[in-house]
Amino acid sequence: MSQRLYNIFFHTHTISGIIISALLYVIFFTGSIAFLRDEINAWQRNQPIEENYFNTIDFDQALNNMGEDQELYGRDITFSHRYFERRVTTTFTASKDTSIVDEALGRGGNYFYMDMDSFDKKDYMENYSLGEFFYRLHFFAQLNFFGRSGYLLAGLVAFFFLFAVITGVIVHWKKIVSSFYVFRPKAKWKTIWTDAHVALGMIGLPYQFMFAVTGCYLIIGYTVMLPPVQEYIFENRPEHIEEILSLKEPVNIDFQGERLQNQASINQMVNNTLEKWPDLIIDELNISNYGDKGMYVIITGSPGFDHSLGNKAYRTYLADGSVIAEKSIDQPSGYAAGAFNILRRLHYGDFGGYGLKLIYLVLGFITCFVILSGVHIWLVARNKKNISPYKRKFNFWLVQVYTASCLSLFPVTALSFVVMKLTHQMGGREVLYPVFFYSWLALVIFFLVRRNNYFTNKTCLLIGGVLSLLVPVSNGIITGNWLWITAAKGYHQIMVVDIFWLLTALTSFAVLLKMKKRSIAPTTILT
Amino acid sequence: MASIGHFTFYLFHRGIFYFLIMPANKKHLTKSPFHRILKIVTGFAGGYVITELFFMILVKCINEPAALVSLQFAGFILWACLMILAFIPKSGLKCLGIYLLSSIVLLGVFILIP
Numbered sequence: 158m159s160q161r162l163y164n165i166f167f168h169t170h171t172i173s174g175i176i177i178s179a180l181l182y183v184i185f186f187t188g189s190i191a192f193l194r195d196e197i198n199a200w201q202r203n204q205p206i207e208e209n210y211f212n213t214i215d216f217d218q219a220l221n222n223m224g225e226d227q228e229l230y231g232r233d234i235t236f237s238h239r240y241f242e243r244r245v246t247t248t249f250t251a252s253k254d255t256s257i258v259d260e261a262l263g264r265g266g267n268y269f270y271m272d273m274d275s276f277d278k279k280d281y282m283e284n285y286s287l288g289e290f291f292y293r294l295h296f297f298a299q300l301n302f303f304g305r306s307g308y309l310l311a312g313l314v315a316f317f318f319l320f321a322v323i324t325g326v327i328v329h330w331k332k333i334v335s336s337f338y339v340f341r342p343k344a345k346w347k348t349i350w351t352d353a354h355v356a357l358g359m360i361g362l363p364y365q366f367m368f369a370v371t372g373c374y375l376i377i378g379y380t381v382m383l384p385p386v387q388e389y390i391f392e393n394r395p396e397h398i399e400e401i402l403s404l405k406e407p408v409n410i411d412f413q414g415e416r417l418q419n420q421a422s423i424n425q426m427v428n429n430t431l432e433k434w435p436d437l438i439i440d441e442l443n444i445s446n447y448g449d450k451g452m453y454v455i456i457t458g459s460p461g462f463d464h465s466l467g468n469k470a471y472r473t474y475l476a477d478g479s480v481i482a483e484k485s486i487d488q489p490s491g492y493a494a495g496a497f498n499i500l501r502r503l504h505y506g507d508f509g510g511y512g513l514k515l516i517y518l519v520l521g522f523i524t525c526f527v528i529l530s531g532v533h534i535w536l537v538a539r540n541k542k543n544i545s546p547y548k549r550k551f552n553f554w555l556v557q558v559y560t561a562s563c564l565s566l567f568p569v570t571a572l573s574f575v576v577m578k579l580t581h582q583m584g585g586r587e588v589l590y591p592v593f594f595y596s597w598l599a600l601v602i603f604f605l606v607r608r609n610n611y612f613t614n615k616t617c618l619l620i621g622g623v624l625s626l627l628v629p630v631s632n633g634i635i636t637g638n639w640l641w642i643t644a645a646k647g648y649h650q651i652m653v654v655d656i657f658w659l660l661t662a663l664t665s666f667a668v669l670l671k672m673k674k675r676s677i678a679p680t681t682i683l684t
Numbered sequence: 685m686a687s688i689g690h691f692t693f694y695l696f697h698r699g700i701f702y703f704l705i706m707p708a709n710k711k712h713l714t715k716s717p718f719h720r721i722l723k724i725v726t727g728f729a730g731g732y733v734i735t736e737l738f739f740m741i742l743v744k745c746i747n748e749p750a751a752l753v754s755l756q757f758a759g760f761i762l763w764a765c766l767m768i769l770a771f772i773p774k775s776g777l778k779c780l781g782i783y784l785l786s787s788i789v790l791l792g793v794f795i796l797i798p
Contacts, residue, residue: 160712161712162771162772163712164712164713165712165713165714165771166768166771168713169768169771316760316763316764319760319761319764320764320767320768323764323765323768324768327768370757370760370761371757373757373760374756374757374760378756378757378759378760379756382736382739382755382756382759382760383752383755383756385736385740386736386739386740386743386752386755389740389794390740390743390744398752401748401749401752402749402752402753404749492750492753493747493749493750493752493753494749496753496754496757497753500757
């Protein structure tokens, strides 16, 4: 590669990186927290569930309870266990019998969350939770001020992240092996930042590339990539594209308009499926034309630790309990369905138990470090006498703002956990939003007044460490589920969250002890 | 062990050499703001157009679900690469010309396929 191209690509890498860096940091930080989304919700509500919970649900009872509120006849009903919580996402369509008319339900009116132990129902706002908050913050749902502007912003950040990853590989290609081994902690700052950025960037590269691609796919794959196809090939009929992309084997049974006299139990069908494939973890149960002669049920799932990430198994039952179609996990799904499944599961990291989630989490935080060290290389490399003072001033303030906002995320996150636990908030966006966003803002302003990265770092580690320690403590005080009790009772979901915060606290104290003493007077711009 | 030591020594020097020229040396960058902006816009917008046309041809030729799913993830990789390639020509106009020509050719193919 010529000198010219090397420098040009280097520059594109720097500029794309510096533009997205703070936003990308927020995405990776909250996204890493969101790996534990379902555990956090179990922790917050004190409702841990067993593994394979969905397999044990009494669906007949759930449907009876639903039937008390509305006529279920002729509807398509789906129970889906995308989130491993006691509350299962339940969606239903309008009845195909036109004599059954719903009152206007409004947006989001055709789904709710059903607690499968007590069978009470919660709508979206009632179901709002700490885990959901961090999950949604990682694609900026809170910034959807204009239509889907938050999603689009998150998608563009993911896309420029992909761009920065590829240009980074091009720039570092020649010394890709060597950089892996080079670390010079005693050298000057620029070298330390550079070594850390390159070495950790190398280690995380496959992970970061995967997240850039799957992130783009999940958040803007449909809204950015498909409109031209829809317009010029499918004559503006989105339902056509949706039909192609649903990737379901069509079942050629229509609504008959005649009620069933006696239908087999849904639980029986679930048991029957589990007898056939005992290691299957069912995650979706789909009933079409409920209570009609044309009713059929599709039960879908995949094995736990499974080597075929792209495959799903399903069985289709008629109302009398007979099987009309099935696909085992060993039958290939084909390219499209395989890609669809694999992209999701790679992003969610739900295929290898807690060991895999831990690796994902650590790599996520390493990526946060790569982002911040990149910002600091950028600053240090430009803090030179031959660069004009106003530019240096701008650079300095930019990096102060970036560092303050990024680092204070840690104590603010721990604070939200403690506050939500202590106030017994079961949901509670009204409390969570102000606590999270105002304490974040206050910390950022405070650090900007101090203008000292050493001070910012130290304070964040100290407050964050103490608050992290308080997370398991507050949980123990409020619910009585101390760490040893959750371990003894086998409440793994709650235990995982407490252990996570305990380890985080220990890590930050260890770093604090190792930190060298440096001046804590405000840093000024080199003049 | 000696070979490892030698290897690290070699790498150490390579590492230092490369980072001495950081930030990117200005004399190699495109100086004219007009050409620079032209390249960025061409890479972003032109890259999107070419990506869409390419995958729309695939949707017509190969089976639909496969091409549609590919567009949603591989499309981003292609688009990002096209954004990078737009920086290679020295002149922004040349870059725009190449991307326009490619788009027209792809558009021709797209229209010709029944």
